[in-house]
Amino acid sequence: MVTVELDKVDEIIDRYVGEEGILIQLLLDIQSELNWIPKEALERISERLKIPVSQIYRIASFYKAMSLTPRGRHIVNVCLGTACHVRGGPRIMDRAKQILGIDAGETTPDMKFTLERVNCLGCCALGPVVVVDRDYHGKITPAKVKEIIETCD
Amino acid sequence: MTFQELQNRAKSEWEALRNSTYILIGTATCGRAAGALATLEALEKELSRRSIEVKTIQVGCMGLCYAEPLVTISKLDSLRIVYHNVTPELVPRLIEGYIMSDDPCLELALGILEGGEEESPYIPELLRFEHELRLVLRRCGYIDPKNINHYIANGGYNGLEKALKLQPEEIIEEVKGSGLRGRGGAGFPTGRKWESCRNAKGEPKYVVCNADEGDPGAFMDRVVLESDPQQVIEGMIIAGYAMSAKQGYVYVRAEYPLAIECLQTALNQAKEMGFLGDNILGSGFSFHIEIAKGAGAFVSGEETALMAAVEGKMSTPRPRPPYPAQAGLWGKPTLLNNVKTFANVPLIIQRGADWFSSIGTERSKGTAVFTLAGKINNAGLAEVPMGTTLRELIYDIGGGIPNDKAFKAVQIGGPSGGCLPASLLDTPIDYDSLREAGSMMGSGGMIVMDEDNCIVDAARFFLDFTTRESCGKCTMGRLGTLQMHETLEDIVAGNGKIEDLDLLLELAEDVKAGSLCGLGRTAPNPVLTTMRYFRDEYEAHILEKRCPALVCSELIAYYILPDKCDRGCEHCVLTCPTEAIKGEKGEIKVIDQEKCSKCGTCLEVCPPEYNAVVKLSPISLLPSKEKGEVK
Ligand SMILES: Cc1cc2nc3c(=O)[nH]c(=O)nc-3n(C[C@H](O)[C@H](O)[C@H](O)COP(=O)(O)O)c2cc1C
Ligand code: FES
DSSP states (O other): OOHHHHHHHHHHHHHHTTOSSOHHHHHHHHHHHHSSOOHHHHHHHHHHHTOOHHHHHHHHHHOTTOOSSOOOSEEEEEEOSHHHHHTTHHHHHHHHHHHHTSOTTOBOTTSSEEEEEESOOSOGGGOSOEEETTEEEOSOOHHHHHHHHHTOO | OOHHHHHHHHHHHHHHHHTSOEEEEEOSHHHHHTTHHHHHHHHHHHHHHTTOOOEEEEEOOOSOGGGOSOEEEEOTTSOEEEEOSOOGGGHHHHIIIIIISSOOOGGGEEEEOEEETTEEEEOTTSTHHHHOOOSTTTTTTTSOTTOHHHHHHTTTTHHHHHHTTSOHHHHHHHHHHHTOBOSSSSOOBHHHHHHHHHHSOOSSOEEEEEEOOOSTTOOHHHHHHHHOTHHHHHHHHHHHHHHTOOEEEEEEOTTOHHHHHHHHHHHHHHHHTTSSBSSGGGSSOOBEEEEEEOOSOGGGGSHHHHHHHHTTSOOOOOOOSSOTTTSOGGGSOEEEEEHHHHHHHHHHHHHOHHHHHTSBOSSSBSEEEEEEEESOTTOEEEEEETTOBHHIIIIIITOOOGGGOOEEEEEESGGGSEEEEGGGTTOBOSHHHHHHTTOOOTTSEEEEEETTSOHHHHHHHHHHHHHHHOOSOSHIIIIIHHHHHHHHHHHHTTOOOTHHHHHHHHHHHHHHHHOSSHHHHHTTHHHHHHHHHOHHHHHHHHHSOOOTTSOOGGGOEEEEOTTTOOTTOOHHHHHOTTOOEEOOTTSOOEEOTTTOOOOOHHHHHSOTTTOOEEEESSGGGSOHHHHTTOO
């Protein structure tokens, strides 16, 4: 990992030193800063906060909001929650997989896109829902998936 | 400043707004998904281009998600009109029409906004409001969630002010007397929980709000936090005072960035005004609230797992007792309630237990907040007195099923709930009636399925969900659900055996009995209810290899009706992603069943005047020539 990134990790750890119950929040901050959690970051936390790497790893691998592999520049979240499921979510997912040529949870080789399935984004009334980065798209059809993905640069 | 002074200041700000022309636009997550931010931008551009001084205020969600983006124009000395599905293109028309002249643009209007302040706002043109009773939702979509003065001017913090003059025991008596039961799923009597935590030995005590809202298809808590977060904070402060706690946490799921943002703003403002922090309103009582962000695990919503997560540990459940009220966060007595449970508290304190317990049924008091999702016209949110029937909720409020399709089932209570058939539509919504029907109140997610949804597929979907989300700690939760899921996979793929049905039932009972936490104990519910009410659909999949709803891809085939196919059109040929459709221009098109991935694109693109593509099930219905090509 480049030093700049480790500096950022250090900065985030600084905010939490001496506090209780911070591991999840700390990892989430690193995730949102770097878009993933590199092994070096786990080691750094372990070293500075005196927590065994195995314990940190267990948490980082348990939660879906944390990624231990690098992720693409754009995160395409397809909702497969119940409401979206009954309104055709699985077909939206199939289409997204086909367009991107990857499976859910994977990243395209050019690191442009990561495709994720999510359980519910809380906009069930407008399902099926796709969220790209922070933009919510409701009432999606397979044709619209293509449009949305193509407009990402 | 005293509470009176704060209130006066807030009221004059609100009055000034009400005595002006202003625009409300819903920009909660659902509004955004419908394009509200683009509409907002168009509004602001158009207003500034025409140099019109009219305030636009971003509000939360009124529960009318199907009509988003929702814009209300409140015109000085005239009506407040609510407009639906306001795209940026419609903005100039509205501004020219209703703001600059006196054309109310009725063709774009949903209705007139009435009420507000003392009574909950409503739209008389929408008959649904006659069935609703809005307590928790009453300010949602009406006030700016990021302006505490709007909250105070509309009755906010009256409950806290009153509570601080009472003894903690008196508050607990009031909550007990109200009959309020937890809104997070299980419906445990809130007053009893409060009393037991109050009486528990150990210092300090904590107050925790469960905003994990993990049930897919449920979004009430999100709407409350994005539309009126102060009422949750007020409820928590009152609870803190009643417990003599000093610290509270709100655990919000990571999938709700906007809710977290609104809540954080609300917390900061409450602190600035002296409702939170040291010496609240000069009472000598101090209380702080922090947000703990979830990290995307369904099981975190279970109370013991949630507390582990707040402590920064792996969020897996542990056996109870001890209950959180005895030994919760860091082993200390902890009061844990759902978002809506806390949101009900200020009104109970303000208006009294007798008022609250006059609403609802004998054993379920107050209102139920439900999401309406799936195959329903007025998808969104509703709040009704307990005891309202499912039929009223789905038809009178929800507007029934789109496209004249037939109702099949309603799923209530998330992955732990059940699917209820049409014959149970007159079931009243209360904790006990729903449980008797094999479902549960859950947190309030309701998903309607129509004739085009497959019940077996839905059961498989829920088991898929629970196997993914099971934390893996107990054997039944891990392996039992996995086995059930595999059996269901076999059935939807046409490989099921009739004995599987009894096996499934047996396994369901074992999983129910042998799981450590509520996740496993309730996971079989979707299977049990669907088997109880829709056994014929299971049998069709197994015995006839037929999916009655034409959903399960292994049991259906796409077929182009030769007499309906317009030979000249090539829509299906050109869009088929697997190039499975043959036929030159001028010829009848035929699907190569071996290449077909059953994506359904051809059915979607076939022009409605031909309607030539159909789904067949069982696959044996295919004419023999084409069947020959099926593996
Ligand atoms: C697997 C599982 C998930 C749960 N998820 C939630 C949730 O998302 N929100 C919630 O308020 N309660 C959830 N609960 C219920 C909580 O454990 C707890 O009973 C509830 O938050 C208590 O609050 P109440 O008394 O106000 O209802 C869940 C329970 C289980 C077993
Ligand atoms: S189920 Fe997709 S947003 Fe809720």
